[in-house]
């Protein structure tokens with residue numbers, strides 16, 4: 284899995300109450316530019332595919348210092364004018380063995396020290 288499409292907001296990190304207990308929140312942005320529409324194969328250079336707001340997805344991460352930890356990812360939504368469908372991005376899965384997870388762990392360790 285590649286993480287080149289995810290930009291972490293290193294300055295944004297917060298600790299707040301979530302479901303009655305302290306939790307850590309990190310923020311990132313998923314950068315995604317579709318080259319074509321998967322529904323009708325319309326290509327983007329024809330200006331048929333336009334940006335259509337953003338959506339926030341929350342990913343649960345392994346606990347840090349016994350605190351529930353979450354990553355909030357902002358995803359760009361696109362709309363295809365040709366077939367009038369919405370293009371959504373898959374939420375990346377943050378697994379123990381992925382590069383993204385290691386990178387984030389490093390960031391978290393850096394923050395908590």
Ligand SMILES: [Zn+2]
Pocket residue numbers: 320321322323324325363364365366367368
């Ligand atoms: Zn389309």
